[in-house]
Amino acid sequence: MNGLEFVLSRPWTRFYDKSVNPNITAPNISLAELFEQACVQHSDKVACVFLDTSFTFSALRQYVARFATALSKIEIGKGGKVAILLPNSVQFIVSYYGVLKTGATVVPINPLSTSDEIAQICSLSSASAIVCLDLFIDNVMEALEKTSLKHVIVTNIADHLPGFKKALGRLLKKIPSKKLPPHPSIRLYTKMLETSEEELKVEISPEKDLASLQFTGGTTGFPKGVMLTHSNIVSNIFQVYEMIKPFVVEGGETFAAILPFYHIYGQTVLIGTGLTKGNKLIIFPKLELEKFIKDLSRYQVSIFPGVPTLFNLMSKHRLADEVKYPNMKLVISGADMLPTEVAEEFEKKFGKKIVEGYGLTEASPVTHVNPPDRTKKGSFGIPIPSTLAAIVNPQTKEFLPPGQVGEIAVSGPQVMQGYLGAAEQNVSIMEAGRRWLLTGDLGRVDEEGYFYFVERAKDVIKHKGYTVFPAEIEKVLYESEAVKEACVVGVPDPVAGEKIIAAVVLKPDRKKSEELNKLMELCSTKLAEYKRPSEFVFVDELPKTLVGKMLRRRVREIVLEKQQLTQA
Structure with a gap:
């Protein structure tokens, strides 16, 4: 059996739970519609907890509808781009789904970005509006002149808190804020939420229209806009959930939302899979390690997606020998390779095995994960449903058999539409009637279909x-x-x-x-x-x-x- 035949035989599917459909097809709907359906189905349930305040799905749906209506009144709609420069917050969720509801595309930006970086991304994306925290206003205004931005929508971190909590927080100086400069482009987020909801008639083609424009570096090291359609992200939500559903209760889980929402990992796994399946998010706007370790227990978190650096910090904290998490069902690692020693130390301290996965922005991002009940040490797992993965020769693009080292290639409905304003520049190949994304990472696959990371081919x-x-x-x-x-x-x-x-x-x-x-x-x-x-x-x-x-x-x-x- 040659390399291509091995891949097409999908040997890894025998390690799926018997209830997992290896050929799942996601519904042909927009991401905004998927969120709307969840809000209607789980109307009175708590969708998220932010700054010790609970928000129901019904409340989120109303905020999103009002925000979308307000955006439409300033001529933001299908084909438009709106940048989001926010920490994890209710405001991010409302902005994200509000923008999508208008038919526009979200352009998430790392809140740590400098004014030059903000200007560059807004210029490349042709964003006409940006939603930002008041604390970031100086960087945004400095970037304004170098972009096509017309509207700066500003929020304070406490905008969604009840009046008494806001007053007490300001009195105790626990709510940071910044005075806004007088400028005609500035609009208040709170004022936009006062807009009466109107029905927006927007036709979205899930397979063609962009949901998220994620900026990542290419081989040149400068930002490339990864074009992810509604279908890309919706497909990945259903693929991820299909893989973990035997181990969870739909609509009954509590997710630790510490992964940054601006990153596609946070979007797909948290505000995507978490919320649209009716689960609760405990939102952490920043990492305060001791508080975070305690809150995982306090809020009875059952699903904890994280990154190796965080797991390592937790294991070394003095509370690691004291805190236990009896409600935690899944600890999932992504965004970086998980060192074996970090996984072992975490399991030793907390009694929880870390399930490692793999993905990249260009694939919305998840392509692999270890079956929670069949993990392999050192492996980042097997391809998720409706996904093929292979090892190819970096030079000849020949599909290699198990055991040989080559470039990891993936194929599936979650793979990006392409890069903004540029040809794919040798990042994909056609084989067996499918488009394969070349990841730029070197790896190998064993006889059972488990994949292993060897080295970064790129200089990332x-x-x-x-x-x-x-x-x-x-x-x-x-x-x-x-x-x-x-x-x-x-x-x-x-x-x-x-x-x-x-x-x-x-x-x-x-x-x-x-x-x-x-x-x-x-x-x-x-x-x-x-x-x-x-x-x-x-x-x-x-x-x-x-x-x-x-x-x-x-x-x-x-x-x-x-x-x-x-x-x-």
């Missing part, structure tokens, strides 16, 4: 669950007149996953002692905190090939050698 750095692109940091470093050459690499770190190190060659007349602080300041100004190098290593030269291409692997070795000498 995974830092604390964030995806960081070296070229973007290098571009900033080259803005310094003191820098001759720069190469940014990730090195293994037990806490962060990978630590960001910048190897720098200074110009002959520059002194290391004088330039270090200047480079750190430059990065602080131009880059979000999670993208900033944690260390600068100054070298006389950087290794390159004969044609001048940087040898990143050798740079990484040099950095590690210098670290070892420093520690000796």
